[in-house]
Amino acid sequence: xxxxxxxxxxxxxxxxxxxxxxxxxxxxxxxxxxxxxxxxxxxxxxxxxxxxxxxxxxxxxxxxxxxxxxxxxxxxxxxxxxxxxxxxxxxxxxxxxxxxxxxxxxxxxxxxxxxxxxxxxxxxxxxxxxxxxxxxxxxxxxxxxxxxxxxxxxxxxxxxxxxxxxxxxxxxxxxxxxxxxxxxxxxxxxxxxxxxxxxxxxxxxxxxxxxxxxxxxxxxxxxxxxxxxxxxxxxxxxxxxxxxxxxxxxxxxxxxxxxxxxxxxxxxxxxxxxxxxxxxxxxxxxxxxxxxxxxxxxxxxxxxxxxxxxxxxxxxxxxxxxxxxxxxxxxxxxxxxxxxxxxxxxxxxxxxxxxxxxxxxxxxxxxxxxxxxxxxxxxxxxxxxxxxxxxxxxxxxxxxxxxxxxxxxxxxxxxxxxxxxxxxxxxxxxxxxxxxxxxxxxxxxxxxxxxxxxxxxxxxxxxxxxxxxxxxxxxxxxxxxxxxxxxxxxxxxxxxxxxxxxxxxxxxxxxxxxxxxxxxxxxxxxxxxxxxxxxxxxxxxxxxxxxxxxxxxxxxxxxxxxxxxxxxxxxxxxxxxxxxxxxxx
Amino acid sequence: xxxxxxxxxxxxxxxxxxxxxxxxxxxxxxxxxxxxxxxxxxxxxxxxxxxxxxxxxxxxxxxxxxxxxxxxxxxxxxxxxxxxxxxxxxxxxxxxxxxxxxxxxxxxxxxxxxxxxxxxxxxxxxxxxxxxxxxxxxxxxxxxxxxxxxxxxxxxxxxxxxxxxxxxxxxxxxxxxxxxxxxxxxxxxxxxxxxxxxxxxxxxxxxxxxxxxxxxxxxxxxxxxxxxxxxxxxxxxxxxxxxxxxxxx
Numbered sequence: 001x002x003x004x005x006x007x008x009x010x011x012x013x014x015x016x017x018x019x020x021x022x023x024x025x026x027x028x029x030x031x032x033x034x035x036x037x038x039x040x041x042x043x044x045x046x047x048x049x050x051x052x053x054x055x056x057x058x059x060x061x062x063x064x065x066x067x068x069x070x071x072x073x074x075x076x077x078x079x080x081x082x083x084x085x086x087x088x089x090x091x092x093x094x095x096x097x098x099x100x101x102x103x104x105x106x107x108x109x110x111x112x113x114x115x116x117x118x119x120x121x122x123x124x125x126x127x128x129x130x131x132x133x134x135x136x137x138x139x140x141x142x143x144x145x146x147x148x149x150x151x152x153x154x155x156x157x158x159x160x161x162x163x164x165x166x167x168x169x170x171x172x173x174x175x176x177x178x179x180x181x182x183x184x185x186x187x188x189x190x191x192x193x194x195x196x197x198x199x200x201x202x203x204x205x206x207x208x209x210x211x212x213x214x215x216x217x218x219x220x221x222x223x224x225x226x227x228x229x230x231x232x233x234x235x236x237x238x239x240x241x242x243x244x245x246x247x248x249x250x251x252x253x254x255x256x257x258x259x260x261x262x263x264x265x266x267x268x269x270x271x272x273x274x275x276x277x278x279x280x281x282x283x284x285x286x287x288x289x290x291x292x293x294x295x296x297x298x299x300x301x302x303x304x305x306x307x308x309x310x311x312x313x314x315x316x317x318x319x320x321x322x323x324x325x326x327x328x329x330x331x332x333x334x335x336x337x338x339x340x341x342x343x344x345x346x347x348x349x350x351x352x353x354x355x356x357x358x359x360x361x362x363x364x365x366x367x368x369x370x371x372x373x374x375x376x377x378x379x380x381x382x383x384x385x386x387x388x389x390x391x392x393x394x395x396x397x398x399x400x401x402x403x404x405x406x407x408x409x410x411x412x413x414x415x416x417x418x419x420x421x422x423x424x425x426x427x428x429x430x431x432x433x434x435x436x437x438x439x440x441x442x443x444x445x446x447x448x449x450x451x452x453x454x455x456x457x458x459x460x461x462x463x464x465x466x467x468x469x470x471x472x473x474x475x476x477x478x479x480x481x482x483x484x485x486x487x488x489x490x491x492x493x494x495x496x497x498x499x500x501x502x503x504x505x506x507x508x509x510x511x512x513x514x515x516x517x518x519x520x521x522x523x524x525x526x527x528x529x530x531x532x533x534x535x536x537x538x539x540x541x542x543x544x545x546x547x548x549x550x551x552x553x554x555x556x557x558x559x560x561x562x563x564x565x566x567x568x569x570x571x572x573x574x575x576x577x578x579x580x581x582x583x584x585x
Numbered sequence: 586x587x588x589x590x591x592x593x594x595x596x597x598x599x600x601x602x603x604x605x606x607x608x609x610x611x612x613x614x615x616x617x618x619x620x621x622x623x624x625x626x627x628x629x630x631x632x633x634x635x636x637x638x639x640x641x642x643x644x645x646x647x648x649x650x651x652x653x654x655x656x657x658x659x660x661x662x663x664x665x666x667x668x669x670x671x672x673x674x675x676x677x678x679x680x681x682x683x684x685x686x687x688x689x690x691x692x693x694x695x696x697x698x699x700x701x702x703x704x705x706x707x708x709x710x711x712x713x714x715x716x717x718x719x720x721x722x723x724x725x726x727x728x729x730x731x732x733x734x735x736x737x738x739x740x741x742x743x744x745x746x747x748x749x750x751x752x753x754x755x756x757x758x759x760x761x762x763x764x765x766x767x768x769x770x771x772x773x774x775x776x777x778x779x780x781x782x783x784x785x786x787x788x789x790x791x792x793x794x795x796x797x798x799x800x801x802x803x804x805x806x807x808x809x810x811x812x813x814x815x816x817x818x819x820x821x822x823x824x825x826x827x828x829x830x831x832x833x834x
Contacts, residue, residue: 034632034635068832070834080801081808082805084802091801092790092793096790105833121830121831122831123830174821175819175821176820178820227817228818230818230819262676264665265669386644554635
């Protein structure tokens with residue numbers, strides 16, 4: 001059975017193809033269109049999925065859209081009515097945007113793919129999140145918690161799932177918290193208030209939080225209150241996101257927390273103003289963690305299951321995930337590599353396959369490498385044309401050579417095999433560097449990534465070595481598989497891992513095993529043989545404002561214009577040389 | 586070789602430009618907007634460098650893109666410097682909550698669909714137009730030497746961009762003049778489409794606003810009444826919704 005999953009029209013559009021119950025390929029549209037967080041209907045991603053499987057649209061048994069567009073429209077309309085007359089500016093824009101394209105999804109899919117309307121299915125947004133989290137995790141029974149900004153109406157759901165080996169699958173979402181009460185929107189409101197772009201800057205808030213003290217918790221708790229049934233509600237007087245698309249926070253919010261930060265002003269943590277913003281970030285981070293933890297504890301008491309699957313954009317908050325693992329009572333916490341909307345395309349397709357069509361359960365590959373593959377030969381050709389130094393090496397020689405480069409302090413652009421699905425670079429589209437000196441962090445921020453100084457870099461190590469350098473709770477290695485948890489660096493190693501140790505002594509670790517990423521694993525071992533520490537700095541292979549690279553040529557373009565010293569794609573190694581044409585010529 | 590020349594329209598509009606650039610707030614907004622447009626344009630040209638099969642063009646596009654990204658930085662730095670000079674009350678408000686995906690510049694260029702000669706012609710026309718416009722801006726910001734210096738620096742690069750696109754167009758296409766004229770027509774058509782879309786959007790917004798106030802009040806009253814009855818906290822997931830995937834509702 002061939003099932004195509006699609007997510008689109010909000011942010012991070014994506015397509016995923018499931019063939020006979022197994023993911024064949026999945027890619028976010030941004031990787032192909034090169035527009036970060038591309039929300040357009042994912043034409044290129046769909047084409048890539050079908051082309052790489054050699055399928056015509058006629059061969060599809062179903063096309064599944066990741067949310068119910070008319071239900072979402074109902075929510076938008078209802079919210080506009082509830083906010084009458086304050087919503088008079090937002091109403092025409094919302095209606096235009098919805099009626100212009102978003103509610104006609106069935107027609108768009110049918111006309112683009114030429115599939116009959118009865119083959120087009122719709123999951124609910126949080127069903128898609130739940131399926132992406134549960135059906136990709138190596139567990140048979142688990143509690144499920146999904147949380148994001150908003151889907152149709154739901155912003156947070158809890159439930160449980162069960163898979164019988166080779167048999168049936170069930171996913172039951174039991175209850176939900178509905179818009180406008182939303183943990184994701186609470187966090188996004190602070191993201192906007194702190195001058196970062198919504199849907200992109202949330203991890204900056206998490207990074208900034210480490211520099212602050214949670215001195216404003218009492219103020220944040222005026223915004224969010226626990227309800228008697230154990231859920232939460234927001235005091236909407238402090239928010240504007242439910243009445244207008246222009247601003248998330250209200251003037252009362254500004255009265256409570258002070259003037260917002262201009263996105264054009266850098267955060268200077270040596271000033272009282274900079275510290276206020278850091279304290280603000282620390283406070284909302286703590287409240288988010290406590291709220292999620294409370295919900296997870298209740299879910300654990302209710303289900304008595306050892307495993308928890310987390311989905312939705314809020315599951316990208318690695319600090320909260322680590323606390324849930326350590327304190328909620330669950331023994332294992334699974335977060336998929338793409339818990340946000342991009343991963344919903346895969347979740348929707350898997351949900352249709354297992355639950356709607358009732359196909360028997362199959363073990364899924366436990367890795368995120370579902371995207372287009374990199375072509376080392378293409379890189380070699382392009383680099384030779386530009387008179388760069390190109391070498392083609394066998395695997396062993398390449399690993400040894402790159403390990404030497406890393407020891408020598410060179411920054412390496414590393415492209416290997418199929419691209420990751422999701423926002424994290426997990427070893428196939430990464431920039432790697434030595435993790436020991438703080439200067440490396442500053443160099444990467446300045447010469448490669450062009451990003452704020454306060455933001456940390458993540459480490460990658462082998463599963464065997466992880467516990468030696470990082471203080472992992474039981475189950476921590478699993479959470480670190482897709483870089484989903486933030487854990488303390490062991491104090492005795494902090495000075496020698498200065499480039500990846502955040503100001504609070506933590507790091508967002510990735511722990512790889514040989515099966516998941518054999519070449520990266522071998523590189524870590526080779527680096528460990530040279531330095532005694534098999535840990536590398538691993539950051540996504542992109543620069544500020546651009547998506548992670550997909551093809552070798554995109555990596556090459558970044559290599560040419562920033563401070564990366566060595567570029568690897570497949571068996572090709574390129575070292576910097578040559579120059580761009582002069583303006584005088 | 587072409588030169589940066591201002592169009593008759595730009596010369597006619599010089600008093601308007603002077604009026605716009607005299608105000609600090611408007612100047613800040615303009616500079617920051619230019620920073621965004623240059624950044625998006627730079628990314629488009631980077632994409633061109635990635636997709637072209639021509640090695641020389643790849644290198645030139647890359648140099649061009651890096652210039653555009655540098656211009657973006659120049660504009661932004663100057664805009665931010667001016668912003669800092671404004672009193673807190675007069676600072677324009679910048680929303681980050683309405684953030685959308687990265688754009689493709691003002692001309693909505695789709696690089697993958699363009700051949701090298703079409704792209705070069707388009708870039709040549711766009712650079713020539715931008716250079717003419719920037720020359721006017723440079724002249725009307727004489728009261729602000731740092732901003733004038735930014736335009737001066739950018740204009741120097743624009744001359745290089747105009748020249749290389751022109752000479753490379755001659756190299757890759759025998760039909761250089763028709764290509765440039767076609768690019769002008771396409772650009773004009775896109776401008777018309779943009780204007781028509783904006784006018785259409787405005788008409789739709791006015792119509793919807795009228796509907797909003799004329800038709801919605803009773804429904805709004807009902808919606809608010811229903812909202813008051815909704816208990817806070819958990820809601821059960823309706824079983825009917827879970828079962829079928831056929832419905833969009």
